Amino acid sequence: MPKNTTRPRHPIYQANMLNLILFGPPGAGKGTQSAKIIAKYNLIHLSTGDLLRSEIQEGTELGHRAKTLMDQGLLVPDEVVIGMIDHKLRDHRDAAGFIFDGFPRTVMQSEALDNLLARYDQSISVMIALVVEDEELLARLLNRGKSSGRPDDQNEELINKRIHEYNNKTKPVADYYQGQGKFVSIDGIGDIDSIFDEITKAIELHLKK
Numbered sequence: 001m002p003k004n005t006t007r008p009r010h011p012i013y014q015a016n017m018l019n020l021i022l023f024g025p026p027g028a029g030k031g032t033q034s035a036k037i038i039a040k041y042n043l044i045h046l047s048t049g050d051l052l053r054s055e056i057q058e059g060t061e062l063g064h065r066a067k068t069l070m071d072q073g074l075l076v077p078d079e080v081v082i083g084m085i086d087h088k089l090r091d092h093r094d095a096a097g098f099i100f101d102g103f104p105r106t107v108m109q110s111e112a113l114d115n116l117l118a119r120y121d122q123s124i125s126v127m128i129a130l131v132v133e134d135e136e137l138l139a140r141l142l143n144r145g146k147s148s149g150r151p152d153d154q155n156e157e158l159i160n161k162r163i164h165e166y167n168n169k170t171k172p173v174a175d176y177y178q179g180q181g182k183f184v185s186i187d188g189i190g191d192i193d194s195i196f197d198e199i200t201k202a203i204e205l206h207l208k209k
C-alpha cells in the first residue's frame with residue numbers, strides 16, 4: 001500500500017482563529033468581561049475556575065481534590081487544569097476561537113497551552129490583562145461572597161492568600177506573553193462597559209495586524 005505522506009489536519013484547525021487570554025488577579029473582572037467578549041466575538045469560554053467548580057458540584061474525585069486546595073486559596077496542580085483544558089479543546093473542534101479565563105495561572109501552564117495549541121496549528125492571539133489594586137479586589141470579592149455562596153469569597157484571610165498566590169505564581173505569566181509581544185494591559189477599575197470598550201479596542205487592534 002502506498003505510504004500516505006499528507007499530514008492529517010486536525011479538524012480544530014481554522015485560519016484566523018481568535019484565541020484570547022483574559023488575565024488578572026482574583027476579582028479583577030475576568031469572568032464579568034469574558035461574558036461580554038463571548039457575546040460579541042462568538043468565542044468558546046474556557047474558565048478553569050468554572051470547570052473546577054462543576055467537578056466539585058458533580059462530586060468527582062478530581063473535584064474532591066481540587067476543593068481541598070481551593071478552600072485554602074491555593075492553586076490546584078498544573079497537570080489537573082492542563083488535562084481539563086486539553087479535553088475542552090478537543091470538544092470544540094469547530095470553534096471560531098477560545099477565551100481562556102483564569103488560565104494559564106503558572107508559567108508551566110502557559111508553556112503547556114502553547115504546546116496544546118501548536119498541535120492544532122494554533123497559537124494565542126493576545127493576552128489582555130486587567131489591572132486592579134488589592135484593596136479593590138478584596139472589596140469586590142467580599143461583596144460577591146455575600147450572594148455567590150462561594151466559600152473562597154467569604155473570608156478576608158483566604159482572599160489575601162489568593163492574591164498572594166497570584167503575585168507569586170501567576171504574575172510571571174504576563175512576562176511570558178510580553179516576551180512574545182502579545183501582552184496588553186488595561187485599567188480594570190471603573191464602569192464595566194467602559195472597560196469592555198477598552199478591551200474591544202485592544203482586540204480590534206490585534207485583528208488589524
Ligand code: B4P
Pocket residue numbers: 025026027028029030031032033048049050052069070073074075076077078081101102103104105109140141143144152162188189190191192195
Ligand atoms: P476563578 O474562578 O478563576 O476565580 P477568580 O480569580 O476569583 O476570578 P473571577 O473571574 O471569578 O472574578 P471576576 O474577576 O470576574 O478561580 C477560583 C479558584 O480556582 C482559584 O483560587 C484556584 O484555587 C482555582 N483555579 C482556577 N483556575 C486555576 C488554574 N488555572 N490553575 C490552578 N488553580 C486554578 O469578578 C469578581 C467580582 O468583581 C464580581 O462580583 C464582579 O461583579 C465584580 N466586578 C467585576 N468587574 C467590576 C468592575 N469593573 N467594577 C466593580 N466590580 C466589578
